[in-house]
Amino acid sequence: MTWRAQKTNTSHAARGVECSGVRSGFSAYLDGAISGVEMAAISSHLKRCEECAADFNAWREVQRSLVELGPAQPPARFQARLRAALGVERERGTHLPFHRRALLLWRSSLAPLALRLSGGLAATIVLAGGLSWMFGAPIIVQANDDAMAHLVAPRYLYSEVPPDPITTRHDVPIIVEALVDSKGRVYDYTILAGPDDPDLKVRVENNLLGSIFKPATVFGVPVHGHVLMTYTGVSVRG
């Protein structure tokens, strides 16, 4: 560069500074991207300075050769392929937000099967549940379920007085239904079977009056109850 060699001369040195400023603006000057004043300054400098004019010419040659290259030609059928690709993306819903895309995917793939799938699932749950109940947890059948109500009949304990043997002239069993109160005492009785004998009735009555029962209970609470008593092996008076 000759302008560098001229730096010894002061006027030329000042001009060198101006030249470097002008040259740094060449790019913008080529595009017209600077103000009119700056463009005028560069233009007038180029008229005065041959070096810069030559340099600017080189820049313009580069620009011209680039322009002559022209824009790259798109490949054959580029537009058709671009449209096809855009169509495919639109079909896939790439332009939609995520939730809309998920909805689209659901509608196109799983929604037609949803009813069948849910029906099948429900049937499977019912079947599997029934089978697991049958095999996994068999029902234990209990025969003593009545104990749940906890009804206990009155039970004979002992006699308060020395038992007086009942004697009768007939060798038949005597069946008595006695009603027992909650304290274990007999408060009424009925002779269901046996000889109709007033003396026997007195004896049975005395026997029952001296008898102490364990009263009937419901859930452990004493209640009134009734008991069937059978007198057998009655001594028969000769």
Next chain:
Amino acid sequence: MADGLAARDASPYECAARAQLGERVVAALRTLPEAFREVVVLREIEGFGYEEIAEMLGVNLGTVKSRLTRGRASLREALRDDASAIRMSNSRPIENMQAVPR
């Protein structure tokens, strides 16, 4: 289009020279760093404005301007180095090459 115009008003020699220059320019463009090359191509060949280029590349306007300046300077250097290399091997064609763009 450019080929058609070139064929109409340029001699076969000029056409060949122009094609050769084109190849040289493409080769010189390839030596540029990617950041400079894309700005130079978008501005000089595709003809986009500074603002459009800045928006396309996602950089600010000042970056576009500086990249364009440096890209053009490097391209000029690359073409000049290329020309001097050819001149050293064979003097005649390069004189013609230089004559062609003017």
